[in-house]
Amino acid sequence: MMFNSRNIIIGLIIFVGIFTFPFVLSAGKANEAPKLSLDTPVINELGTEECLLDTEYMRSNHMQLLADWKVEVVRNGNRVFVNDEGREFNMSLQNTCLECHSNKEEFCDACHTYAEVDPNCWDCHVAPEVVK
Numbered sequence: 001m002m003f004n005s006r007n008i009i010i011g012l013i014i015f016v017g018i019f020t021f022p023f024v025l026s027a028g029k030a031n032e033a034p035k036l037s038l039d040t041p042v043i044n045e046l047g048t049e050e051c052l053l054d055t056e057y058m059r060s061n062h063m064q065l066l067a068d069w070k071v072e073v074v075r076n077g078n079r080v081f082v083n084d085e086g087r088e089f090n091m092s093l094q095n096t097c098l099e100c101h102s103n104k105e106e107f108c109d110a111c112h113t114y115a116e117v118d119p120n121c122w123d124c125h126v127a128p129e130v131v132k
């Protein structure tokens with residue numbers, strides 16, 4: 001009795017292992033985050049390695065920041081954003097974000113394609129011309 005059920009369990013473990021092996025292998029590749037290029041004329045010229053706000057914060061909150069900017073500009077008529085270090089920026093999707101990140105395709109789009117999000121902003125806002 002004992003012997004049999006143990007063999008069944010070992011057999012099951014081996015079966016599950018063999019069966020899931022290819023998925024385990026490909027999972028790593030499918031989940032690999034895109035490489036984001038920061039190689040743009042403005043970022044290179046500024047010699048900056050920083051975004052407006054902390055990178056980690058930007059990664060998870062840029063959508064909210066942009067939504068807030070839109071409200072500030074369109075509803076409150078305020079166009080000046082002051083960051084944590086007291087630096088001022090024009091609250092503009094195309095003239096601020098995309099001035100630095102002018103490689104939209106290799107930056108914003110690369111990440112959005114990976115995350116399967118498709119912001120509709122560029123139905124109205126002008127995307128930069130592809131700069132190489």
Ligand code: HEC
Nearest residue numbers: 036038043048049050051052055058059062065096097100
């Ligand atoms: C002054 C140039 C500049 C401006 C303006 C700017 N960025 Fe950035 N941004 C950078 C740089 C440089 C990095 C890389 C920071 C790092 O690697 O730590 C970055 C990083 C990011 C990241 C994180 C990328 C990652 O590695 O996950 C996001 C998202 C982002 N920016 C979005 C935006 C958005 C949206 C705006 C406008 C609201 C904006 N940026 C404005 C220069 C800029």
Ligand code: HEC
Nearest residue numbers: 059062063066097101107108111112115117118119120121
């Ligand atoms: C590190 C990855 C990453 C980078 C780089 C990135 N995004 Fe995003 N973005 C996301 C993710 C993930 C979401 C969806 C978040 C959610 O649904 O909560 C998103 C959502 C958005 C949204 C909201 C879309 C909607 O319909 O609600 C906007 C706007 C946006 N991103 C703009 C930008 C812009 C502009 C850039 C380039 C300057 C950029 N993003 C770069 C990952 C990124």
Ligand code: HEC
Nearest residue numbers: 066067069070073074091092093094119120121123124125
């Ligand atoms: C239906 C057209 C339309 C769409 C779609 C749209 N916007 Fe706008 N947006 C406007 C108009 C019009 C203004 C006002 C322009 C001004 O006063 O400078 C504006 C202003 C803004 C501003 C402040 C001013 C500026 O130059 O950027 C931000 C930030 C902004 N929108 C972000 C977004 C984001 C992020 C998305 C996508 C999630 C988006 N918008 C989608 C039409 C649109």
